[in-house]
Amino acid sequence: MIKVSNLSKKFGSHISLDNVSCEFKKNESIALMGANGAGKTTLIRSILGYYHPTNGEVSINGLDPIKHRTEVLENISFVPQLPPPIKLNIDELLQYISISAKVDTDKIIHYANEMKLDIKSNMNKSFFKLSGGMKQKLLIAISLAKKSDIIIYDEPTANLDPKARDDFYRLLQQNEQDKVLLFVTHRLEEVKDLVNRQIYMDLGKIVSDDRF
Amino acid sequence: MKNLYLIAYLDLKESLRAKWFLVYSLVFGGMIALFFIAGVTESQVMGFSGLSRLLLMYIQITIVILPIFILITTVRSISGDRDNHILEYMLSFPISLKQYYWGKIIGRFITVYLPVIFAMIIAVVYGAFKGADIPWSIFFLYTGLLFALSSAFLGIAFFISSFVKSSEVALGIAFFIWIFLLAFIDIALISLMMQQRFSTELIIGISLANPMEIFRVAAISLFDPELTVMGPVAFYILDSVSQSMFVLLSIGYPVILGLFFAFLGYKIFEKKDLV
Numbered sequence A: 001m002i003k004v005s006n007l008s009k010k011f012g013s014h015i016s017l018d019n020v021s022c023e024f025k026k027n028e029s030i031a032l033m034g035a036n037g038a039g040k041t042t043l044i045r046s047i048l049g050y051y052h053p054t055n056g057e058v059s060i061n062g063l064d065p066i067k068h069r070t071e072v073l074e075n076i077s078f079v080p081q082l083p084p085p086i087k088l089n090i091d092e093l094l095q096y097i098s099i100s101a102k103v104d105t106d107k108i109i110h111y112a113n114e115m116k117l118d119i120k121s122n123m124n125k126s127f128f129k130l131s132g133g134m135k136q137k138l139l140i141a142i143s144l145a146k147k148s149d150i151i152i153y154d155e156p157t158a159n160l161d162p163k164a165r166d167d168f169y170r171l172l173q174q175n176e177q178d179k180v181l182l183f184v185t186h187r188l189e190e191v192k193d194l195v196n197r198q199i200y201m202d203l204g205k206i207v208s209d210d211r212f
Numbered sequence B: 001m002k003n004l005y006l007i008a009y010l011d012l013k014e015s016l017r018a019k020w021f022l023v024y025s026l027v028f029g030g031m032i033a034l035f036f037i038a039g040v041t042e043s044q045v046m047g048f049s050g051l052s053r054l055l056l057m058y059i060q061i062t063i064v065i066l067p068i069f070i071l072i073t074t075v076r077s078i079s080g081d082r083d084n085h086i087l088e089y090m091l092s093f094p095i096s097l098k099q100y101y102w103g104k105i106i107g108r109f110i111t112v113y114l115p116v117i118f119a120m121i122i123a124v125v126y127g128a129f130k131g132a133d134i135p136w137s138i139f140f141l142y143t144g145l146l147f148a149l150s151s152a153f154l155g156i157a158f159f160i161s162s163f164v165k166s167s168e169v170a171l172g173i174a175f176f177i178w179i180f181l182l183a184f185i186d187i188a189l190i191s192l193m194m195q196q197r198f199s200t201e202l203i204i205g206i207s208l209a210n211p212m213e214i215f216r217v218a219a220i221s222l223f224d225p226e227l228t229v230m231g232p233v234a235f236y237i238l239d240s241v242s243q244s245m246f247v248l249l250s251i252g253y254p255v256i257l258g259l260f261f262a263f264l265g266y267k268i269f270e271k272k273d274l275v
Helices: A040-047 A069-073 A090-100 A105-114 A132-145 A162-175 B002-017 B019-037 B050-074 B076-083 B086-090 B097-129 B136-163 B167-195 B200-209 B211-221 B233-240 B243-271
Strands: A002-011 A014-024 A028-034 A055-060 A076-079 A150-154 A180-184 A197-202 A205-211
Touching: A002 A040, A014 A040, A014 A055, A014 A205, A028 A040, A040 A055, A040 A150, A040 A180, A076 A132, A090 A105, A090 B002, A105 A132, A105 A162, A132 A150, A132 A162, B002 B019, B002 B097, B019 B050, B019 B097, B050 B076, B050 B097, B050 B136, B050 B167, B050 B211, B076 B086, B076 B097, B076 B136, B076 B167, B097 B136, B097 B243, B136 B167, B136 B211, B136 B243, B167 B211, B200 B211, B200 B233, B211 B243, B233 B243
Parallel strands: A028 A180, A028 A197, A076 A150, A150 A180
Antiparallel strands: A002 A014, A002 A055, A197 A205
């Protein structure tokens, strides 16, 4: 599904990704680990088509994520590390998602309820005014409702309490079939029951890649 | 197209709730109210009176404040979203960059243009209610000129927004451009004229390349078709083009300039890393 070939990305003189090659296939759940500045986020952003590679290429189901951005992103769900301060209210945000990505709003509400988040009573509230945990729960609900083949989570549980984390992992287990699940995490023990592959990055390179 | 309108609609809704929009609308609406309270329509200066006098004053103040309002409220549109990671999340959905960028421009254009034009409509309606003669030719000219000025500065603002890394830098550049176009070009041109190193036509040509300057000249051209208040410069302008052609130029040129910068901004947005 995802093929990264000899990918390098430089920002000025700083090398963020150094000739990285890897492949992620259907039914793989990967924990992407490494110290700060190892290149994890750069790799994810390259997969999402945000960065123009200095060298090498990324292909998602055979398509370049920059040249075929809309086709590629139809099949990707993404939850960032920190929820952005979006000023739209929840109703407008859901409208944006349902129209642009053809996601059923009822499904988002369903997954939000599963995450113990009542969004129906908060529809007119600005997204950025929700608590950190509520924002994260909503983004997770959206990612699950989107029914993508590739789900990318960048430290998704940072703002969640233990109960919400359990809900999140339960929902993921129910939805991980036939997908690529990519977790950026510093806490392997939290996702070890979900993942079957662990990649460790350092200084822009993949230093270990273990399957189990 | 559906996504383009969606982005425009959501940007418009977001802007309408923003505090800057409230201040922006109050400034232009308040200005008109202040003119009526101060009895501008009853005064007569240089032969202008009634609603014509009011609209002339309105436009003279608008020349100064509209560009800086548009620049500072718009220049952070994309750079601000990039700064605080909104772009990273919003662009993870299947929206093309073209739809996102031009949708934002359409939404923002409606936001900045409507209060300015609405204030003028209020003036005309209130003036008519008070029994004043409505100067329709001036009203339609100003509608076109404000459209053109808004387009020019919106395009410039989106151009800046597309390449700057932080919103602070974007604000700094916006402020510099405003000061440069408002004052520095005039000061520089006066000193050039004093030195007489360049031909007068060139100096006037450079001056009229400034969208604020062309707006200023066109704004008085309906009151003063001979442009006598401008002195000898008027001869050069009116010798080169007719008055009606000059009015068309003063609307067409800023619109094209705005579209050019907006398009340049889009190309940068498309070619650069998004976050």
